[in-house]
Amino acid sequence: MKIEKAYTIVTAPGRNFVTLKIVTDEGVYGIGDATLNGREMAVVAYLEEHVIPALIGRDPQRIEDIWHYLYRGAYWRRGPVTMSAIGAVDLALWDIKAKAAGMPLYQLLGGKSRERVMTYAHCTGKDIDACLEEVEAHVKQGYRAVRVQAGVPGIPTIYGVAKKEGERYEPADSDLPAEHVWSTEKYLNHVPKLFAAVRERFGDDLHVLHDVHHRLTPIEAARLGKAVEPYHLFWLEDCVPAENQESFRLIRQHTTTPLAVGEVFNSIHDYRELLENQWIDYIRTPLAHGGGITHMRRVADLAGLYHVRTGFHGPTDLSPVCLGAAIHFDTWVPNFGIQEYMPHETITDEVFPHDYRFEDGHFLVGETPGHGVDIDEAAAAKYPYRRASLPVNRLEDGTLWHW
Ligand SMILES: O=C(O)[C@H](O)[C@@H](O)[C@H](O)[C@H](O)CO
Numbered sequence: 164m165k166i167e168k169a170y171t172i173v174t175a176p177g178r179n180f181v182t183l184k185i186v187t188d189e190g191v192y193g194i195g196d197a198t199l200n201g202r203e204m205a206v207v208a209y210l211e212e213h214v215i216p217a218l219i220g221r222d223p224q225r226i227e228d229i230w231h232y233l234y235r236g237a238y239w240r241r242g243p244v245t246m247s248a249i250g251a252v253d254l255a256l257w258d259i260k261a262k263a264a265g266m267p268l269y270q271l272l273g274g275k276s277r278e279r280v281m282t283y284a285h286c287t288g289k290d291i292d293a294c295l296e297e298v299e300a301h302v303k304q305g306y307r308a309v310r311v312q313a314g315v316p317g318i319p320t321i322y323g324v325a326k327k328e329g330e331r332y333e334p335a336d337s338d339l340p341a342e343h344v345w346s347t348e349k350y351l352n353h354v355p356k357l358f359a360a361v362r363e364r365f366g367d368d369l370h371v372l373h374d375v376h377h378r379l380t381p382i383e384a385a386r387l388g389k390a391v392e393p394y395h396l397f398w399l400e401d402c403v404p405a406e407n408q409e410s411f412r413l414i415r416q417h418t419t420t421p422l423a424v425g426e427v428f429n430s431i432h433d434y435r436e437l438l439e440n441q442w443i444d445y446i447r448t449p450l451a452h453g454g455g456i457t458h459m460r461r462v463a464d465l466a467g468l469y470h471v472r473t474g475f476h477g478p479t480d481l482s483p484v485c486l487g488a489a490i491h492f493d494t495w496v497p498n499f500g501i502q503e504y505m506p507h508e509t510i511t512d513e514v515f516p517h518d519y520r521f522e523d524g525h526f527l528v529g530e531t532p533g534h535g536v537d538i539d540e541a542a543a544a545k546y547p548y549r550r551a552s553l554p555v556n557r558l559e560d561g562t563l564w565h566w
Pocket residue numbers: 200323334374376426476477478479480503
């Protein structure tokens with residue numbers, strides 16, 4: 164079998180997505196997700212100029228060798244653009260291998276470790292009461308786990324909270340970055356009240372998660388982790404920027420609140436100290452940004468040594484291709500924790516037909532050979548790309564702040 168051609172498809176059904184399609188001389192093809200929110204065209208350029216020409220004529224079944232050719236063989240290693248490009252190739256190649264074998268991807272990985280994949284939903288509100296209503300609606304739909312984010316008095320816009328009630332939030336919502344105002348003091352004084360209210364109304368069994376989006380310093384994160392211990396969160400996510408892995412030593416010394424990190428990571432080396440020192444509890448890197456299945460299963464295995472579980476990123480800015488592949492991975496991986504789920508818009512689902520199903524707060528993996536997600540190229544062509552950016556944050560005095 165040989166790779167005959169490969170090309171990128173950029174489409175914006177609701178939001179931007181980049182897809183890589185690899186076609187073989189035997190007619191079997193595979194697709195991978197190459198979407199990097201707000202930096203889509205950088206990955207397209209990397210794939211078209213540096214990756215696709217080097218793939219033509221290769222045997223697509225040699226996934227491991229192609230991965231190392233693109234990673235180890237490159238002078239410039241790692242980074243989100245490179246690793247998303249490699250991730251897209253890897254997902255497409257696993258799709259091809261599973262199709263050629265006539266197996267759903269989870270079978271090729273080693274078979275089912277569980278019957279269904281627990282997901283968590285996003286519940287947001289302009290204030291605590293509005294957020295509680297969202298939780299109520301999701302519990303009624305069968306969710307066992309919810310991420311809660313509510314507006315904070317005195318902060319005009321909070322990332323992760325929908326602009327209008329009943330709407331979802333879109334991370335990249337303007338041509339150039341919108342500017343948000345951030346106040347750590349107001350946030351830290353308010354947010355524990357949200358968890359107290361959730362526990363009071365919904366009791367102890369519901370899994371409750373929260374995302375800090377990297378806004379705190381280590382000692383502030385320690386204070387928050389400690390303050391919310393009575394409400395036993397499933398996890399506290401991205402409480403500090405994580406370039407300095409050592410920050411987590413300090414946080415861990417102060418709190419038993421479980422910590423999740425990694426949606427902006429792309430390499431096993433980003434995790435090494437965090438895992439070896441047992442400073443975190445969940446890894447978040449999606450397959451599409453972490454070099455695909457070939458690399459992320461190594462990260463998951465390393466994590467497993469330290470009782471750390473997976474909790475893959477699953478926002479609307481990863482395409483159904485990444486989500487579909489993740490559901491196969493989640494069905495197989497021994498140390499699975501939870502899968503994030505922000506439902507895609509109907510037009511997104513129409514462009515990306517898939518066989519995974521959502522039922523009663525869980526995903527059920529499909530049985531179609533491959534990862535079970537396809538792209539309708541004619542439908543994709545109807546939605547042209549438009550630049551969209553994530554916001555930036557400034558403190559109340561104008562200082563540019565962390566993501
Ligand atoms: O789902 C999450 O946990 C997130 O933090 C997202 O809202 C990201 O910020 C977004 O996916 C960036 O592209």
